[in-house]
Each structure stands twice: as C-alpha cells, then as structure tokens.
Amino acid sequence: xxxxxxxxxxxxxxxxxxxxxxxxxxxxxxxxxxxxxxxxxxxxxxxxxxxxxxxxxxxxxxxxxxxxxxxxxxxxxxxxxxxxxxxxxxxxxxxxxxxxxxxxxxxxxxxxxxxxxxxxxxxxxxxxxxxxxxxxxxxxxxxxxxxxxxxxxxxxxxxxxxxxxxxxxxxxxxxxxxxxxxxxxxxxxxxxxxxxxxxxxxxxxxxxxxxxxxxxxxxxxxxxxxxxxxxxxxxxxxxx
Amino acid sequence: xxxxxxxxxxxxxxxxxxxxxxxxxxxxxxxxxxxxxxxxxxxxxxxxxxxxxxxxxxxxxxxxxxxxxxxxxxxxxxxxxxxxxxxxxxxxxxxxxxxxxxxxxxxxxxxxxxxxxxxxxxxxxxxxxxxxxxxxxxxxxxxxxxxxxxxxxxxxxxxxxxxxxxxxxxxxxxxxxxxxxxxxxxxxxxxxxxxxxxxxxxxxxxxxxxxxxxxxxxxxxxxxxxxxxxxxxxxxxxxxxxxxxxxxxxxxxxxxxxxxxxxxxxxxxxxxxxxxxxxxxxxxxxxxxxxxxxxxxxxxxxxxxxxxxxxxxxxxxxxxxxxxxxxxxxxxxxxxxxxxxxxxxxxxxxxxxxxxxxxxxxxxxxxxxxxxxxxxxxxxxxxxxxxxxxxxxxxxxxxxxxxxxxxxxxxxxxxxxxxxxxxxxxxxxxxxxxxxxxxxxxxxxxxxxxxxxxxxxxxxxxxxxxxxxxxxxxxxxxxxxxxxxxxxxxxxxxxxxxxxxxxxxxxxxxxxxxxxxxxxxxxxxxxxxxxxxxxxxxxxxxxxxxx
Ligand SMILES: Cc1cc2nc3c(=O)[nH]c(=O)nc-3n(C[C@H](O)[C@H](O)[C@H](O)COP(=O)(O)O)c2cc1C
Ligand code: FES
Numbered sequence: 052x053x054x055x056x057x058x059x060x061x062x063x064x065x066x067x068x069x070x071x072x073x074x075x076x077x078x079x080x081x082x083x084x085x086x087x088x089x090x091x092x093x094x095x096x097x098x099x100x101x102x103x104x105x106x107x108x109x110x111x112x113x114x115x116x117x118x119x120x121x122x123x124x125x126x127x128x129x130x131x132x133x134x135x136x137x138x139x140x141x142x143x144x145x146x147x148x149x150x151x152x153x154x155x156x157x158x159x160x161x162x163x164x165x166x167x168x169x170x171x172x173x174x175x176x177x178x179x180x181x182x183x184x185x186x187x188x189x190x191x192x193x194x195x196x197x198x199x200x201x202x203x204x205x206x207x208x209x210x211x212x213x214x215x216x217x218x219x220x221x222x223x224x225x226x227x228x229x230x231x232x233x234x235x236x237x238x239x240x241x242x243x244x245x246x247x248x249x250x251x252x253x254x255x256x257x258x259x260x261x262x263x264x265x266x267x268x269x270x271x272x273x274x275x276x277x278x279x280x281x282x283x284x285x286x287x288x289x290x291x
Numbered sequence: 292x293x294x295x296x297x298x299x300x301x302x303x304x305x306x307x308x309x310x311x312x313x314x315x316x317x318x319x320x321x322x323x324x325x326x327x328x329x330x331x332x333x334x335x336x337x338x339x340x341x342x343x344x345x346x347x348x349x350x351x352x353x354x355x356x357x358x359x360x361x362x363x364x365x366x367x368x369x370x371x372x373x374x375x376x377x378x379x380x381x382x383x384x385x386x387x388x389x390x391x392x393x394x395x396x397x398x399x400x401x402x403x404x405x406x407x408x409x410x411x412x413x414x415x416x417x418x419x420x421x422x423x424x425x426x427x428x429x430x431x432x433x434x435x436x437x438x439x440x441x442x443x444x445x446x447x448x449x450x451x452x453x454x455x456x457x458x459x460x461x462x463x464x465x466x467x468x469x470x471x472x473x474x475x476x477x478x479x480x481x482x483x484x485x486x487x488x489x490x491x492x493x494x495x496x497x498x499x500x501x502x503x504x505x506x507x508x509x510x511x512x513x514x515x516x517x518x519x520x521x522x523x524x525x526x527x528x529x530x531x532x533x534x535x536x537x538x539x540x541x542x543x544x545x546x547x548x549x550x551x552x553x554x555x556x557x558x559x560x561x562x563x564x565x566x567x568x569x570x571x572x573x574x575x576x577x578x579x580x581x582x583x584x585x586x587x588x589x590x591x592x593x594x595x596x597x598x599x600x601x602x603x604x605x606x607x608x609x610x611x612x613x614x615x616x617x618x619x620x621x622x623x624x625x626x627x628x629x630x631x632x633x634x635x636x637x638x639x640x641x642x643x644x645x646x647x648x649x650x651x652x653x654x655x656x657x658x659x660x661x662x663x664x665x666x667x668x669x670x671x672x673x674x675x676x677x678x679x680x681x682x683x684x685x686x687x688x689x690x691x692x693x694x695x696x697x698x699x700x701x702x703x704x705x706x707x708x709x710x711x712x713x714x715x716x717x718x719x720x721x722x723x724x725x726x727x728x729x730x731x732x733x734x735x736x737x738x739x740x741x742x743x744x745x746x747x748x749x750x751x752x753x754x755x756x757x758x759x760x761x762x763x764x765x766x767x768x769x770x771x772x773x774x775x776x777x778x779x780x781x782x783x784x785x786x787x788x789x790x791x792x793x794x795x796x797x798x799x800x801x802x803x804x805x806x807x808x809x810x811x812x813x814x815x816x817x818x819x820x821x822x823x824x825x826x827x828x829x830x831x832x833x834x835x836x837x838x
Pocket of ligand 1: 459460461462463464465466488489490491492493576577578579580581582614615616617619721795796797
C-alpha cells in the first residue's frame with residue numbers, strides 16, 4: 052500500500068480499515084460509513100461540546116473512553132463504537148436523563164418526534180431503574196411565539212450554541228451548577244422580555260425534546276425542522 | 292536589578308537584621324490572624340518599645356507556621372522559643388521574659404516531633420520572613436535562582452534541572468513537571484502563557500493558601516523561571532476570592548517585584564520580560580480543573596472541555612499554556628538554585644521531594660506540614676500529628692479530598708507516594724488529609740463527599756450531573772436505614788459508570804470515596820442495610836426503618 056496522501060489518515064473502526072480527512076471527527080467518519088453512534092448534544096453545524104457522553108467510544112490501548120463527536124481521526128487509531136460496556140453506559144446515561152426531570156411523553160408536544168424518546172427506544176430502554184428526582188420547574192410562556200418548559204430540558208445546550216454561533220444573538224446561556232443547572236434567556240429574564248432574542252426560532256428547531264416548542268402545538272404535533280442548519284453550514288463553507 | 296545588586300541588597304538586609312539581637316515573629320497566617328494575631332503583634336510591638344527594647348528587639352509578621360489550631364503562634368529567636376495561643380493580654384509578660392527565663396505557661400517545645408519530623412522546602416520561608424517584604428525574601432536567597440538563570444542558563448537547561456529533580460505536579464495528578472514544561476517549550480506559537488493554579492477547592496485543604504499568603508514571592512519566582520523556560524511573556528495567578536489575604540499579599544508582591552525590575556520588561560537587565568496578573572475565581576471546585584480554570588480566566592463560564600487538546604497544546608485563547616499548582620511553583624526556585632540532583636535525593640524512586648499536607652480531623656496536632664515523600668501515614672498521624680485525641684481508636688484517613696479515598700489501618704505503614712496511594716484506591720491529591728476515629732461512620736463520610744461533588748458538579752455532562760445526584764440519594768437512603776441490597780448493587784454500577792464516562796476529573800474521581808469505603812468497610816454498609824444499624828452510632832436510622 053502506498054503511504055497515505057497528506058491530510059488523509061487511515062484507521063480502524065470496529066475492526067475495519069477506514070480512511071478519513073485528518074480534520075474529521077470519528078463521529079463524522081462513522082456516519083459516512085453508516086455506523087450508528089448515539090448522540091444527543093452533537094448536531095452538525097454547531098460546535099461540539101462532548102457533554103452528553105452518549106457517543107463515547109473505546110480506543111485500543113487506552114483506558115479512557117473518548118467522545119466520538121470530538122475525537123479526531125488520526126493515523127493508526129483503533130476504535131470500537133460498540134461493546135457490551137458501551138451499550139450499558141449509554142443505556143444508563145439515557146436512564147439518568149429520564150430520571151432527572153419530568154419527562155412524560157404522553158402529554159408532550161414532541162411525543163413521537165423526540166430525540167430522547169428515540170434514543171430510549173433504540174437502546175431498548177423499557178423502564179428506568181433510577182428513582183425519578185421530580186424537580187419542580189416552571190414553564191416560561193412569556194414569548195409571543197414560543198414556550199420553554201424546563202421540565203423537558205436535557206441541558207444539551209444546542210439552543211445556546213445555535214443562538215450564539217448561527218444566529219449571533221447569544222440570548223441563551225446556562226446558569227447554576229450541577230443538578231440545579233438550567234438554560235436561561237438574557238440575565239434570567241422571562242424570554243418574552245429578552246431584548247436580544249430575534250424570534251428566529253432556531254433554538255426551538257434544534258431542541259431535541261419538547262423543552263422548546265412553538266405555541267399552538269398540541270400533544271405530538273411539534274415536529275422540528277432542522278434543514279436550515281446543514282444548508283447554512285454549507286453556504287458558509289462555500290463562501291468562506 | 293542585576294544579580295550583583297540583588298546580592299548587595301540581600302547582604303544589607305541581613306546585616307540590618309543582625310543588629311537587632313532578638314526577633315519576635317508573630318504568625319499572620321489566616322488561622323492565627325482569625326485568632327487575633329494582629330492585635331498580639333501590635334501589643335508586643337508596643338510593650339517592647341515601652342520597655343526601651345526598641346533597637347534590640349524586632350517584632351515582625353510572618354506566614355503560617357503550621358500549628359494553626361494552637362494559634363496565635365509567636366516565636367523568639369535566637370532563643371528558639373515557640374509560644375502558643377498567645378493573646379494581647381499576654382504581651383507584657385512575654386515582653387518582660389525576652390532575654391530572661393522563657394514564659395513556660397505558653398511554651399511549645401520546639402523540638403517536638405511535629406517540627407522535627409518535617410522537611411521544609413516549599414514552606415521553608417513560612418514563619419521565617421515577612422511575606423509583605425521583598426527585601427526579606429531577597430535576604431533569604433530569593434530571586435537568586437531567577438537572576439542566575441537569566442544570566443547563565445539556557446531555557447533548556449532549566450527544564451533539564453526540573454526533569455532531573457523528578458518533581459511531579461502537586462495539584463493532584465502528579466504529572467512530571469519537567470515533561471510538561473518541555474511540551475510547552477516545544478509547542479509552536481508566538482504567544483504562550485504560564486498559569487498558576489491557586490483555586491484550592493478541596494474541603495479542608497489550605498496548603499496553597501498558606502504558601503500564597505506566607506511566601507508570595509516564591510510563587511512569582513517559580514512562575515517567572517517557568518516563563519523563561521517555556522518562552523512565555525504573560526502569566527496569571529488564579530486565586531479564589533475567598534482568599535482575600537492571599538490576594539492582597541500576591542498583589543503587593545507583584546508590585547514590589549515590578550519596582551525592583553524582577554517582573555516586567557528586561558528582568559535583571561536581560562532581554563526577557565514577564566508580566567503577571569491576578570484572576571479571582573468565585574469559589575467553584577471545578578474551576579480548579581485546568582480547562583475550566585482557563586475558561587474562567589478568559590471570562591467564560593467555568594466549565595471543563597474534553598482533552599485533548601491539552602493546555603500545553605492549546606490553552607488560554609488557544610495558545611500553548613503551562614499550568615501548574617502553587618506548591619509545584621514553590622519548589623522551582625530551590626531546584627534551580629541547588630540543582631535537580633539535590634531534590635531528587637529526597638523521597639522515593641518515583642515520587643521525589645517533599646509534599647505539603649493539611650492535617651485535620653481527629654488528630655492531636657492539626658495543621659500544615661511538609662514531609663519527605665516515602666514517609667508513612669503512621670509517622671504523619673501518630674508522630675507529627677500526635678495521634679488520636681481522647682484515647683479513641685484510629686479508623687481511617689481520607690487523602691485527596693472529594694477525589695480521593697479512605698485508607699484503613701492496614702496501610703498505615705506503607706511508604707507514601709503518588710503511586711502507592713493510587714494502588715490502594717486513593718490519590719495523593721493536593722494534600723488534604725482528614726483523620727477519622729472510631730466515631731466516624733464510613734457511609735456517612737462517603738455521603739458527605741458525594742454531597743460535595745453533587746453540589747460542585749458543573750452540570751455540563753450527564754454522568755456527573757445526574758449520576759452524582761443519584762449516588763448521593765442512595766447513600767442518603769443507606770444512612771437513614773431505608774436502602775435495600777438492590778440499592779447497593781445500583782450504587783456500585785453507578786460508581787463504575789460515572790468514573791468511566793464523566794467529562795472531567797471531578798466526575799471521574801467523584802466515586803472514589805464510595806469505592807474505597809465499600810472496599811475496606813463494606814461491613815458498615817451492610818450493617819446499615821441489613822441490620823438497620825450504624826456501627827459507629829453516627830447515623831440516625833429512622834424508627835420505622837429499624838422496625
Ligand atoms: C475537579 C478538579 C479540581 C481541581 N482543583 C485543583 C486545584 O484546586 N488546584 C490545583 O492546583 N489543581 C487542581 N486540579 C488539577 C488541575 O486540573 C491540574 O492538573 C493542575 O493544576 C496541574 O498542575 P500540576 O501539574 O502542578 O499539579 C483539579 C482537578 C480537578 C479534576
Ligand atoms: S454527542 Fe458526543 S458527547 Fe454528546
């Protein structure tokens with residue numbers, strides 16, 4: 052075999068040789084090869100934070116698991132995207148998320164179109180082994196067109212990133228620590244009073260659950276439209 | 292200031308000190324200060340002056356002497372006398388005794404094992420010099436290493452000495468400092484930074500605070516040597532805002548060093564310049580984690596990010612950044628001055644030098660100590676610490692704070708170093724050491740640390756944010772007597788998962804106190820769960836649960 056051309060690397064994924072551009076992440080390469088790695092915080096077109104930990108993969112020779120959404124493809128890397136251990140951890144992560152807030156699918160606007168729900172289904176979660184924490188959270192319906200329901204938020208920060216990185220408004224951020232963290236608009240003002248919000252709705256569309264929704268949608272009616280993100284990303288790259 | 296000028300100033304300061312025959316040193320560390328040592332110092336100054344001792348006696352402020360629980364501490368030299376719990380009302384009697392018979396009522400034997408078993412390098416100036424006087428620091432040999440290095444050593448030679456010394460990072464993980472410095476030196480980039488980590492968030496730890504308060508120039512000199520070695524022009528000291536004395540002493544020290552040309556442009560007449568700024572943290576444990584700390588310095592929310600890239604590759608504002616702990620930097624000037632070989636002769640094969648510990652809990656002498664690596668826990672607790680008070684029995688010692696573990700009696704004779712502690716499930720950590728006797732319930736201890744981690748988790752990653760809360764819940768149930776065997780199994784599963792999947796060291800190590808207490812004190816867990824009984828008699832098992 053001839054040496055790899057500059058910028059191209061070859062590595063092993065699940066026992067198969069794959070090649071990739073050196074700036075690609077393992078997650079991107081996996082998707083090109085139809086290898087399914089569960090993700091939640093990652094969304095193409097936004098920066099990566101490696102926060103949900105669902106996409107962790109094993110690296111041969113290293114005791115540490117690494118998030119595929121951040122891990123760069125490098126020459127000689129040997130990753131496994133599936134294992135009994137990873138399956139178990141991924142299941143536990145989703146169970147922990149389900150126990151954290153008040154996720155009641157049957158009354159949710161996003162029922163049937165929810166990333167958290169799909170993750171639970173694809174990972175075969177039929178019950179949650181951890182006690183529900185039942186925190187008490189408010190709903191912010193002060194915005195003219197959108198609603199924020201903290202009870203359904205998974206703190207993936209997609210809304211924070213899309214607002215900052217794509218819309219350029221930085222209306223959203225996170226406040227508090229640990230289990231008491233929550234997303235906020237402005238300096239924790241009601242969303243409707245935010246002066247920086249442009250009402251573009253990008254946050255609503257990227258939100259994986261029913262935490263952010265359009266007003267006037269009833270149970271199971273909230274379908275998120277995310278086509279704008281790959282489109283904008285592509286346009287930005289082409290005109291960079 | 293050149294090396295010759297520095298040496299002349301040192302001579303002059305030492306000569307002036309020699310004129311005053313007797314020096315009364317009053318500790319002004321945070322412990323003694325809060326016990327009123329500033330009024331003690333004023334009273335002593337007034338009394339000695341009124342007695343016409345003006346020329347012959349100097350009363351001065353010094354940094355922490357380590358015996359914080361017995362403060363305010365006052366020492367008298369050259370008589371080698373040490374007094375404890377001195378109050379302002381004791382000043383007349385104490386002043387009258389100077390030069391005569393010691394004041395036995397307040398005396399602490401200065402040859403006690405508490406002092407004799409210690410070896411001071413990082414703390415060598417504490418309790419000796421006035422932390423607010425750069426001249427005192429210079430008289431004690433300060434800044435000689437820096438100016439000598441600038442005049443006659445290449446950056447690579449400094450890194451070589453640090454490597455030879457075997458110094459490992461004192462902030463917790465024990466990463467070899469020479470290796471880290473070499474990586475930053477080699478990293479490409481016009482702009483590089485040096486950061487000193489003075490966040491010190493472990494409950495019960497005050498090693499770094501004492502160094503910053505008691506010998507701030509030592510930290511600055513270490514950072515400046517590092518900057519020269521790796522090619523940085525800017526540095527930051529990150530200090531938690533709850534350390535106001537450390538902040539004010541560092542601020543003063545930076546100003547003094549700038550006035551003497553020991554910081555700023557053209558240091559010591561060389562072409563090398565280095566500027567240091569302070570950054571105050573708002574007291575979050577996670578901000579001690581290096582990537583969260585750098586985010587905080589940049590003005591962002593203090594949350595960690597995945598590594599790699601490591602700070603040495605891409606740190607502050609994406610530039611190569613050297614980040615070391617306060618105590619790590621405090622060891623640099625002596626290493627450069629005396630050579631790496633000298634330092635490497637102290638300690639164990641893989642952990643060189645000394646380590647500062649904050650000894651607390653159920654031990655006679657609580658306080659700050661510095662001991663050679665390889666010393667045993669038994670020597671620390673029973674010789675230096677004076678053993679367990681009230682005739683109680685030793686049960687365990689917690690090292691490494693919320694990221695560490697509980698060490699039972701059977702390991703008391705193990706030589707202490709980074710690797711030996713890891714091999715038994717704990718860590719050296721930054722040096723917190725909490726001694727527990729038979730009245731401590733180990734489940735309750737684990738619950739306490741998990742409560743801390745739950746509250747200090749930054750909330751970014753799911754395993755740490757929710758996993759610690761769920762683990763805390765189980766531990767809480769066990770201490771109330773409401774948990775089942777199934778809960779214990781789930782707790783162990785969570786420990787494994789949180790340790791292996793969390794984003795940063797906070798979550799990765801949060802299970803350690805649970806894992807070690809389960810390993811060494813499983814019977815206590817089982818007693819709570821099966822017999823609804825707390826063997827130490829500490830937990831309040833609810834009546835219904837017990838019934
Ligand atoms: C949760 C957490 C808290 C930490 N807190 C501190 C701290 O307070 N001080 C410190 O020096 N290092 C702390 N560290 C370690 C730092 O990330 C880093 O390793 C260290 O500052 C490097 O310096 P060293 O090599 O001199 O030890 C912490 C790490 C974690 C994961
Ligand atoms: S998708 Fe990688 S950590 Fe969330």
